Amino acid sequence: MGVLVAILAVTALAVTTGAIFLVLSPADSPAQVRTETSDLRRDTTVRDLARLAPQADLTQASPPPATPAPVVAATGGPGITLTPPRLFVVSQSTLPERTKQDIARLGHVQKVDSFDGGAVRVSGAALNLLAVEPARFRAWAPKAVADQPRVWEALNRGELIADSAAVRRLGLVLGARYQVDSGPALRVAASASFGLPGVDGLVGAETGRRLGLLPGVALLVNGPEKAVAAMDAGVRKLLGSGAQVVVVGGSRTARKTEVKAEQVRERAPTGNRATVGRPGSYLELYRKAATVCPGLSWTVLAAIGQVESSHGRNNGPSSAGALGPMQFMPATWKAYGVDGDGDGVADIWSPYDAVPGAANYLCANGAGQGGKKLAKAVWFYNHSTAYVNKVLSVAQAYARAYP
Known part of the structure; x- marks a missing residue:
């Protein structure tokens, strides 16, 4: 399927479960959808179903493909030091380097990292995405997800890792491809729970650029769980009203994430x-x-x-x-x-x-x-x-x- 390249324009702000994302849509360009499975030019003349025997048609069926080799369970990679996010910041525009440095120097803050983000549309439905470098973002993921090499390999292949809640809400099917309005088609490689409110999925950084996601609008902040309130107050003071700050993580969220992270696999x-x-x-x-x-x-x-x-x-x-x-x-x-x-x-x-x-x-x-x-x-x-x-x-x- 060919990749449709379009200039994306900012048209609105969407507020989804506590996190703001810029909604992107094609500028002066109609949505384009591709289909590969049917010849839609056929007329609507119907067949005489009462005389069509299903069993007879089976003799013309193509032989089934060979049984695929079993998938070996992933064991994770060495040397990963997890830094669970305590704050999730979403800005209306790219966060300046100076601002990120000021946040990093706040008391109790131990690590910060920024990623691209925004929303694309699939047949009119908004899908909020983060675009990440797998090697960097992996440390921010829940352990059950970080230990799944297939997730990070899929991002490097240009595929989508959908949040488990988005899979249920939107009816996404693992292994299926979805055509982004005036953008590339994305294959849903797996689902997982990342514990980031409002994030419907992850794509790789290069895929994010092809989708037109905004650079550096999302920021993750790590520090001691007991100091979350102090970090939250400091970040809000630095950013003012131009960004939204959401507290994430904690023991309650961790338990919830562990259960949902078991969905990191293709459905059996x-x-x-x-x-x-x-x-x-x-x-x-x-x-x-x-x-x-x-x-x-x-x-x-x-x-x-x-x-x-x-x-x-x-x-x-x-x-x-x-x-x-x-x-x-x-x-x-x-x-x-x-x-x-x-x-x-x-x-x-x-x-x-x-x-x-x-x-x-x-x-x-x-x-x-x-x-x-x-x-x-x-x-x-x-x-x-x-x-x-x-x-x-x-x-x-x-x-x-x-x-």
């Missing part, structure tokens, strides 16, 4: 079961699979099945690596795939598993609530407004064909 298979049997037609299969998600119309599943693979006739792999009749990315399948026919295996290539798996994924993103929630859930399936419009149009056609 869930072993979900959603038995729909082995219906003799796609019509019956879509109807039964929709019951996995109360409130979801079977016509939406049928529309996705048509747009993605023409109901199992083009099972991939796609150019993006999507597989099976519902064109799941393998990482997404690990999280949301189900055993639909009760044979003990959640098979990405089987329509009896893939269709209820799609219902499961859509439901996790709010599809059962209909309206805007449904449209957003379809967008999570494929991050393109054109894709959403196409699917909903085909769904309406199926509703007319099967009243």
Whole structure:
């Protein structure tokens, strides 16, 4: 996927859970979204689902890829001296070097470091990011995160490490790629809890420059936990009203961080079961699979099945690596795939598993609530407004064909 280079302009201030970030958006440039999994130029003529047998289509499926080698658990790197942040400072503009030196000279302050920051938009939703040099920031991370080399390697590869809370709030999927409005696509490599209010994720310093994040607007301050109040007062006096200072860390936060930091890994298979049997037609299969998600119309599943693979006739792999009749990315399948026919295996290539798996994924993103929630859930399936419009149009056609 090509990288779209855009000049980013400051348009607003966003206040999120105690930390301020400058919200950046494209200057006089419409948002651009790419899709790699579907030909959106197809018409909305619907297939006769009552005569399409899922089992027959399995004979045309591509063979499954070889089983990947097991991932060896990371053990962490030597020589890391952790300096947990006590204060998190976010400025409206780059902090001058003189100001940082004055903060470093305050009583009780033992270490300071600044990083780039700001907000980007993914389909209109703001994502607050810090851009860091992994070798420097690692010492500021909770121990459970600092001990995961894969996190820091992913940042060096230009990937995104999402905060665990942001993964839940925004429905992010580990291993998926998200197109930044008028910017590069970011792959979510892992999730972790960093204990920094308002921070939705980390990217590497070079990626931050490509995203247009503002240099040196975030500052971390370390010192004795018992001296936090004194450090807080001193930093606020130096900065005045032009920045926000948030107290972080402490024993309560440390316990919370340790639990959340266990999510620093790609999600394992869930072993979900959603038995729909082995219906003799796609019509019956879509109807039964929709019951996995109360409130979801079977016509939406049928529309996705048509747009993605023409109901199992083009099972991939796609150019993006999507597989099976519902064109799941393998990482997404690990999280949301189900055993639909009760044979003990959640098979990405089987329509009896893939269709209820799609219902499961859509439901996790709010599809059962209909309206805007449904449209957003379809967008999570494929991050393109054109894709959403196409699917909903085909769904309406199926509703007319099967009243």
